[in-house]
């Protein structure tokens with residue numbers, strides 16, 4: 690696993706009220722993730738499906754307020770976070786690698802555009 694400062698989280702905050710997760714990275718970068726956007730990317734087998742099998746998110750579900758409500762978040766080892774959603778769903782592990790690669794800030798978005 691690559692351990693560059695760009696995907697080491699030094700500070701993680703679950704902002705339940707704002708519906709946001711914010712992360713400070715070891716290289717000084719700061720990311721903020723919208724809870725709804727995170728839920729729509731839930732990487733668990735149920736949501737994304739497994740090889741040859743579509744997942745729940747493939748059915749383009751309409752998410753309820755509960756399903757996008759961030760109620761808790763735990764650290765999985767040193768490599769991922771697992772949010773708990775208002776409907777009790779908590780099986781999605783979001784690795785720091787993918788979170789950093791998907792940083793929604795303008796700088797990172799522009800960078801992804803140019804390397805595409």
Ligand SMILES: [Zn+2]
Pocket residue numbers: 731732733734735736737778780781
């Ligand atoms: Zn899921």
Ligand SMILES: [Zn+2]
Pocket residue numbers: 718719720792793794795796797798
């Ligand atoms: Zn960024």
